[in-house]
Amino acid sequence: MDTRNDMLKLLHSRREGFSLEQPFYSDPDFFRLDMELIWYRDWLFIGHDCELPKPGSYITAQIGDYPIVLVRDQQGKINAFHNSCRHRGSRVCNADKGTAAKLVCPYHQWTYELDGRLLFARQMADGFDKSQFGLKPVACESVGGYIFICLAREPADFAPVRTMIEPYLLPHRLREAKVAFESTIVEKGNWKLVWENNRECYHCAGNHPELCKTFPEAPTVTGVQGADSDPEMLAHWAKCEAAGLPSKFRIDPAGQYRATRAPLLRDAVSYTMTGKRAVKRNLSDSVATDRIGSLLLYHYPTTWNHILGDHAVTFRVLPISATETAVTTKWLVHKDAVEGVDYDLAELTHVWTETNDQDRRIVEENAFGILSPAYEPGPYSELHEGGVIQFVEWYAAFIGPRLTEGERPALRCVA
Numbered sequence: 015m016d017t018r019n020d021m022l023k024l025l026h027s028r029r030e031g032f033s034l035e036q037p038f039y040s041d042p043d044f045f046r047l048d049m050e051l052i053w054y055r056d057w058l059f060i061g062h063d064c065e066l067p068k069p070g071s072y073i074t075a076q077i078g079d080y081p082i083v084l085v086r087d088q089q090g091k092i093n094a095f096h097n098s099c100r101h102r103g104s105r106v107c108n109a110d111k112g113t114a115a116k117l118v119c120p121y122h123q124w125t126y127e128l129d130g131r132l133l134f135a136r137q138m139a140d141g142f143d144k145s146q147f148g149l150k151p152v153a154c155e156s157v158g159g160y161i162f163i164c165l166a167r168e169p170a171d172f173a174p175v176r177t178m179i180e181p182y183l184l185p186h187r188l189r190e191a192k193v194a195f196e197s198t199i200v201e202k203g204n205w206k207l208v209w210e211n212n213r214e215c216y217h218c219a220g221n222h223p224e225l226c227k228t229f230p231e232a233p234t235v236t237g238v239q240g241a242d243s244d245p246e247m248l249a250h251w252a253k254c255e256a257a258g259l260p261s262k263f264r265i266d267p268a269g270q271y272r273a274t275r276a277p278l279l280r281d282a283v284s285y286t287m288t289g290k291r292a293v294k295r296n297l298s299d300s301v302a303t304d305r306i307g308s309l310l311l312y313h314y315p316t317t318w319n320h321i322l323g324d325h326a327v328t329f330r331v332l333p334i335s336a337t338e339t340a341v342t343t344k345w346l347v348h349k350d351a352v353e354g355v356d357y358d359l360a361e362l363t364h365v366w367t368e369t370n371d372q373d374r375r376i377v378e379e380n381a382f383g384i385l386s387p388a389y390e391p392g393p394y395s396e397l398h399e400g401g402v403i404q405f406v407e408w409y410a411a412f413i414g415p416r417l418t419e420g421e422r423p424a425l426r427c428v429a
Contacts, residue, residue, distance in 0.1 A: 017041075017043040017044065017046075017047060018047065018417045020037070021037070021038075021044055021047055021413075021417055022414065022417045022418065024037065024038070025410050025413075025414050025417075028391070028410065029391065030403075030407075031393055031394055031396065031403055032391040032392060032393055032394065033210075033391040033392055033394065033406070034206070034391060034406065035391060036384055036385075036389050038204070038206060039203075039204040039206060039207055039336075039381065039384050040204065040336055040337060040381070040384060040385060041336060042335070042336045044336070045204070045333070045335065045336035047413070047417070048205070048206075048333070048413070049078040049079075049333065051413050051416040051417065052315055052412065052413060052416075053077060053078055053165075053315065053333065054077070054078065054080070054165045054166065055164070055165070055166045055170075055416075056164065056166075056170065056270075056315070057155070057162045057163070057164045057169065057170065057172060057175060057313070058077065058162060058163055058164065058165075058315070058316045059160055059161070059162055059313060059316040059317035059330055060073070060075050060082070060084060060094075060161050060162065060163050060316075060330070061073050061075070061084065061161050061330075062159050062160060062161065062188060062189075062191070062193065062328070062344070062346065063092065063156055063159050063160075063161060063188070063189045064159060064188065064189060064190065064191050064192055064193065064346070064349070065111065065193060066084065066085070066086040066092055067086075068086065068113070069086055069087060069088045069090070069128060070085070070086070070113045070114050070115055070116075070128060071085065071086050071111075071112075071113050072084060072085040072086075072107055072111065072112055072113070072114065072117070073110065073111045074097055074105075074107050074108075074109065074110055074111070075332065076332070077163075077165065077332065078333065080096065080165055081096070081097035081098060081105055082094060082095070082096065082097055082152060082163060083095050083096075083097040083106065083107045083117070083149075084154065084161060084163070085114075085117065085128050086128070087127075087128035087129045088128060088129075089129075091129075092154060092156055092161060093128070093129060093130060093151065093154060094151065094152040094153070094154035094161075094163045095130050095149035095150060095151055095152060096149065096150040096151075096152060098149075098150070099119040099121065099122075099124055100124070100132065100147040100148070100149065100150075101119065101121070101122055101124045101135065101147075102121065102122070104119055104120070104121040104122075105119075106118070106119045106120075106124075106126065106149070108120065116128070116133065117149070122136065123136055124136070126148065126149050130148045130149040130150075130151060131144075131145075131148045132144045132145075132147045132148050132149075135147070152164070152165060153165075153166070153169040155172045155175075155176070157172075157175065157176045157179060157180050157183065158179065158180050158182075158183025158184050158186075158188060158189070159183060159186075159187070159188025159189040159190075159191065160179075160183065160188070160317075160328075162175070162313075174266060175266075175271060175313070178264055178266060178271065178272075178273065179271065179273055179311060179313075181260045182259075182260045182261075182273045182275075182309055182311065183309075183311070183321075185258065185259055185298060185300050185301050186297055186298045186300075186301065186309070186321050186326065187297075187298040187299065187300055188297075188321075188326060188346060190298075190348075190349050191297060191326065191346040191347060191348060191349055192346065192347060192348075192349045192351075193344050193345070193346055194325070194345045194346065194347045194351070194353065194357070194359065194362060195344070195345045195359055195362070195363050196342060196343065196344040196345070197342070197343050197363075197367065197370070198340055198341065198342040198343075199340070199341055199370055199371070199374055200334065200338055200339070200340050200341075201338070201339045201340075201341055201373075201374045201377045201378060202337060202338055202377075202378045202381060203337060203338075203339060203377035203378055203380060203381035204333075204336060204337060204339065204381065205315065205331055205332075205333040205339045206405075206406075206409065207339075207377050207380050207381055207384075208331055208339045208341060208373075208377055209314070209315070209331065209405050210402045210405060210406070211373055211376055211377050211380070212318055212373070213236075213399070213401035213402045213404070213405045214233075214395075214398055214399045214401050214402050215229075215230075215231045215232075215233070215235070215398070216395055216398035216399055217376060218231050219231060221372050221373075221376060222368075222369050222372055224287065224364065224365045224368045224369060225285070225365055225366075225368075225369045227279070227282070227287060227288075227289060227365075228278045228279050228282040228284070228285055228286070228289050228365070229278065229279065229285070229308075230276065230277070230278070230279055232244070233397065233398050233399075233400055233401070234247055235247075235276045235310075236274065236276070236310055236312075236401050238265075238272075238400045238401045238404050239400035239401070241263045241274065242263065246277060247263075247274075247276065247277070250275065250276065250277040250307055251263075251274075251275065253303075254275050254303070254306055254307070257301075257303040257306070259275065259301065259303065259306060259309075260273075260275075261274065261275035261309075262274065268408065268411070268412070269314075269404055269407065269408040269411075270313065270314050270408060270412070271311075271312060271313040271314065272311075272312055273309065273310065273311045273312075274309075274310050275306065275307055275308070275309050275310070276307050276308055276310055277305070277307040278305075278307050278308060281305075283304065283305055283322070283323060283324070284322055284323070284324050284325070285308075285320070285322070285327065285365040285366060286361055286362075286364070286365060287361075287364065287365065291323075291324045292324055292325055292357055292358075292361055292362040293324040293325050293347050293348070293351055293356055293357040293362065294324075294351075294355075294356045294357065295324070295347070295348045295350065295351045295356045296323055296324060296348065297321070297322070297323060297324055297325055297326060297346070297347060297348055298348070299348075301323060303323075304323070305323075306322070306323050307322070308320045308321065308322050309321035309322075314405065314408060314409075314412075315331065316330055316331050316332070317329055317330055317331065324347075325345055325346060325347045325357075325362065326345070326346040327343060327344070327345055327346075327366050328343070328344045328346065329341060329342070329343050330342040330344075337381060339377075341370065341374075343366060343367075343370060345362055345363055345366075347362075394406075
């Protein structure tokens, strides 16, 4: 079976404004094409600069078949490598995060410098050239406290991403923040279902009582549907931009990433059950303006974000299989904020912990129903699901041309 042709035919025949055919959400071969043509070729959000506070700090991630390690070196630079020893391929770092003076493979103790150079290989024959066996690098960029990587041999230019999103992020000084809490849940659904659920609030009133106390359900909030004609959005943008906070809705021409600042409901200033601050200390010493709402930042296929005056909530999406997706949430606060003094952890995390679990159940029920032989694509609501339509249009336009390429994408090989 030629899966590429099958996928291409379904994309060409799909009805605009409708959900995708069943294989896009469940077929392992379609999933492999998603990984090959999107996840192994594009810039992916992995973590935050502040998670690597000093030389030797590292974090790891699994991108499909590729284990990755990010580490800060002695010069302060953040490097990304394939987490695969150049001896016999064992993972060098097998913890989610940690600190190490050198990167030492636990199998045979091959030892690497923090910049990836092989320093020591025990009992190798005369003539062995260590310089030829450093860890294989992965393209890595940092912008406004966010770390992105790209597995492609020739990554797309990151400059347009930086140019657009950096002005929105810099006032919040996330490089100087700290992670107060993080959680990872596995949703038993395809990564596209996770995104589709995220891209609308059509379901919010009936499913997210905690979030709906502060987050508007209006489809204009995320910018895709008529934000530039919404008086409340225009007034909020004007207020925030006057305070030096870029806020107007901007989206890249391909629709892959965008940013805007949205007001919260009524007098709410944070995602709490009361709408009051979750953290006494501002997230950034540079932002003193009250009621700035939430900076909404999206970058397909890996991240959506809510950055407020007192804290930030960041999300990372990583596919596990055709029917499993890992969603990691991190709550960031000012680096000097003290738990139990400046914030109560349960209060800080409650709204999004509940919302994430509710979304997990929604996605899993959606995925379960799609497996039915009776499933067929259904129409999105043009009034409430413009964000979902935009996501699906991006996906189809992004992967479609790559299906017709004569050669497979060139990737860095794992040793």
